[in-house]
Amino acid sequence: MTSSAALILTDDDGGHRHGEYKVPGGKLVVVDLDIHQGAFTNVSLSGDFFLEPDHALLDINRGLTALPETSTAAQIAAAVAAALPTDAVLFGFSAEAVAVAVRRALSRATSWSDHHWNVIAPVVLSTHVNVALDEVLTEEVGAGRRNPTLRFWDWEEPSVVIGRFQSVRNEINPDGVARHGITVVRRISGGGAMFMEAGNCITYSLYLPQSLVDGVGIADSYAFLDAWVMAALEKLGIKAFYVPLNDIATELGKIGGAAQKRLANGGMLHHVTMSYDIDADKMVDVLRIGKEKISDKGIRSAKKRVDPLGRQTGLARTEIIEAMMDVFSGLYGATPSELTEAELAAARERVAAKFGTDEWLNRVP
Incomplete structure (x- = not known):
């Protein structure tokens, strides 16, 4: 009742x-x-x-x-x-x-409308800098120096971004990496490897205060933070849903995956990579996707796990990103923003000291 x-x-x-x-x-x-x-x-x-x-x-x-x-x-x-x-x-x-x-x-948890949100449109940067920015901007939001922000990535070099706890040896096929000139980078969040060529996927990061998910369980927080994405996809004619814990799918197959990282200063990172026009043959040549990884998916080939947005919508990648930004801005009153020179400089320093080093990449050999 x-x-x-x-x-x-x-x-x-x-x-x-x-x-x-x-x-x-x-x-x-x-x-x-x-x-x-x-x-x-x-x-x-x-x-x-x-x-x-x-x-x-x-x-x-x-x-x-x-x-x-x-x-x-x-x-x-x-x-x-x-x-x-x-x-x-x-x-x-x-x-x-x-x-x-x-x-x-009690004002100890916040809602979307309690914050002034910014949106940063795609800017072509190296994959190392993109990963470093995730750490820098999450810290900035946690410290209150930047508004909560949605940022879309862009890059040129073919890359694999592995999760914080993944083993390089177990996830990457070195012959395939060399054959296709792949850059391998480790991010700060957990989860699985992302195969990313320029134009083949849509990646975005949300930088938010943890108060937004106060009381929301970790499993529920994924769908909660991506509700706007589901609305944007529905506007494009795609009925998407979450497959626990962190996969986004349609009836035709998986279209993306999410990962998160919470920092001690109260900042939180939630980022997603969605396939747009992925080269499945190249992906399985670069990644070691074992039978155990796909044993619970009810499929025989890793290639069949991903069904790109390009094929499902028939739209250009830029059109999909624009639609996502429009829906997010409409729902939450977000305004455009840009990366500052200080943020970019800090990210490049992190690349030199951390994200671009063998020590960080091979922290889990």
């Missing part, structure tokens, strides 16, 4: 708080509460979700009442779960979703 009920214990002395969270692919969760002597009171949960039995709504309100305002997202979710009757059915939301709404009410 969708009615709202409040449990009133005391007069409010801390101001009314209101938080909202739209569950990716789910329903809207709204929390209203007051703070009295450092604890929650007058708690009221509402939204367009479904919940049975009806009295479970009051149970959730009771479970949240008197919790300390310093409660973490995990503690709030645990309190909700403990308050629910054993026969409760939640549809379109979860205990974790309630926790996100509560944290937003």
Whole structure:
């Protein structure tokens, strides 16, 4: 049911708080509460979700009442779960979703609209500099020196970008790399290797404060941060969906994959590479894609795992990128931005000291 009920214990002395969270692919969760002597009171949960039995709504309100305002997202979710009757059915939301709404009410979690977003259009840079910029710009956003930003990559040299924890020896075929003149670079995020030729894929990076995903589980954060991409693809006639943990696919096959990295200063990187016109024969000549990697995909060949956007849309790569930027800007009020000379200089310094070194590339031999 969708009615709202409040449990009133005391007069409010801390101001009314209101938080909202739209569950990716789910329903809207709204929390209203007051703070009295450092604890929650007058708690009221509402939204367009479904919940049975009806009295479970009051149970959730009771479970949240008197919790300390310093409660973490995990503690709030645990309190909700403990308050629910054993026969409760939640549809379109979860205990974790309630926790996100509560944290937003406390201004400890933020929403997209709480930030001024920037968009950086593609600029041709070396793959090493692109990878280094991901670290530099994530730090800048975490430190509050740059607005949260969406940046699209561009590059010229054929490259493979491997994940932070991947083994060079196990992922790369040295003969194929030499044969095709491939540049191999290690990034700061985990995940799998990306085969990237100029014009054959679309890569973007989101630099954001971790407050945007406060209370959102790591698995759910991928779909949450790429909801705008799904909207852009749908506008282009493509119905895309997430395949847990981090693959983006359509009914015709995989079109991309995402990776993330959280920094100690509160900045977060979320980046995605989507295939546009990939050379599958060259890809499998350069990468060692073992049977175990594709054993759970229900397919026989790695070539069949990727179905490029170029074939699915019939549009130029630049048109797809423009559509993505337009949708992102329309949804979040983002404004254009450019890389600063200081940011580019810092990235080049990181290449010399870290990303371009054998020590970093072979940190996992």
